[in-house]
Amino acid sequence: MPEGHTIHRYARQMNLSLGGQKLAVTSPQGRFEGGASLVDGHRLDTVEPLGKHLFFWFNMTARSKAASRKAVHVHLGMYGRFTTQKSAEGDVPDPRGQVRMRLLGHDRVVDLNGPTACDVMDVEAVDTLRERIGPDLLTPDCDRARIHRRILGSRAAIGTLLMDQSVVSGIGNIYRAECLYRIRIDPRTPGNALDDETLEKLLDDATALMKIGVQYGPIRTVEPDVFGKKRWNQLKGDERFWLYKRKTCRGCGGEVEVIEQAGRTVYLCPREQAFLGIGSGC
Numbered sequence: 001m002p003e004g005h006t007i008h009r010y011a012r013q014m015n016l017s018l019g020g021q022k023l024a025v026t027s028p029q030g031r032f033e034g035g036a037s038l039v040d041g042h043r044l045d046t047v048e049p050l051g052k053h054l055f056f057w058f059n060m061t062a063r064s065k066a067a068s069r070k071a072v073h074v075h076l077g078m079y080g081r082f083t084t085q086k087s088a089e090g091d092v093p094d095p096r097g098q099v100r101m102r103l104l105g106h107d108r109v110v111d112l113n114g115p116t117a118c119d120v121m122d123v124e125a126v127d128t129l130r131e132r133i134g135p136d137l138l139t140p141d142c143d144r145a146r147i148h149r150r151i152l153g154s155r156a157a158i159g160t161l162l163m164d165q166s167v168v169s170g171i172g173n174i175y176r177a178e179c180l181y182r183i184r185i186d187p188r189t190p191g192n193a194l195d196d197e198t199l200e201k202l203l204d205d206a207t208a209l210m211k212i213g214v215q216y217g218p219i220r221t222v223e224p225d226v227f228g229k230k231r232w233n234q235l236k237g238d239e240r241f242w243l244y245k246r247k248t249c250r251g252c253g254g255e256v257e258v259i260e261q262a263g264r265t266v267y268l269c270p271r272e273q274a275f276l277g278i279g280s281g282c
């Protein structure tokens with residue numbers, strides 16, 4: 001499952017390669033034929049990331065002159081992915097596999113395979129969906145106060161809350177485990193046992209790490225100064241993490257404990273991460 005930084009990365013790349021262009025939109029596989037025909041030939045204004053969702057905003061003004069916008073909404077789910085290829089005039093590569101949506105611009109073609117959702121929405125439908133999606137730490141107008149209200153008012157475990165995309169969006173399994181380790185909080189600690197300051201520290205850390213992810217691609221939760229920049233760039237596998245999928249904790253060398261939360265495996269260091277008690281029980 002791609003984490004939020006991957007979605008922001010995709011948006012950034014596609015804004016550069018397709019933004020501002022009138023696109024040929026098709027569905028080589030056929031399952032998105034109806035939707036594709038609605039936006040085909042229109043200008044792509046921007047690609048907007050929100051948590052694990054992407055909105056491709058098309059300007060539909062052409063005929064009526066009245067400004068209107070429609071978005072192709074995409075959720076990649078577990079298996080979805082985008083592929084970008086070069087395409088010169090008259091030389092467009094054949095679709096590979098089941099391509100749900102193909103976006104063809106001046107000199108790039110972007111194919112979408114295997115998404116959970118790919119549908120056309122009007123502005124109202126996007127707004128409705130937006131209310132269900134928790135604030136995205138990587139967007140400049142992220143509503144941190146809303147995240148604080150949801151987490152500090154909940155008896156659910158912080159590890160579970162961080163993965164609840166209606167509470168805060170974009171954090172996946174790796175960032176969850178690593179950020180909780182980095183601020184030394186046990187993932188089983190109830191949300192309402194945290195205070196504002198600790199939660200802010202956690203959100204700041206998750207934001208900083210995901211920004212590094214947007215810039216470089218692969219998730220690395222160990223800072224460059226631990227290894228030196230050159231070596232850091234080449235880190236592979238579990239070298240990149242403090243404890244995710246590791247046998248031993250990079251911090252203390254002790255054994256990493258493995259538990260289940262929200263149906264996913266969580267890694268924690270029982271020596272260094274503190275359980276903050278049972279909370280205020282509201």
Ligand SMILES: [Zn+2]
Nearest residue numbers: 249252269272
């Ligand atoms: Zn440790």
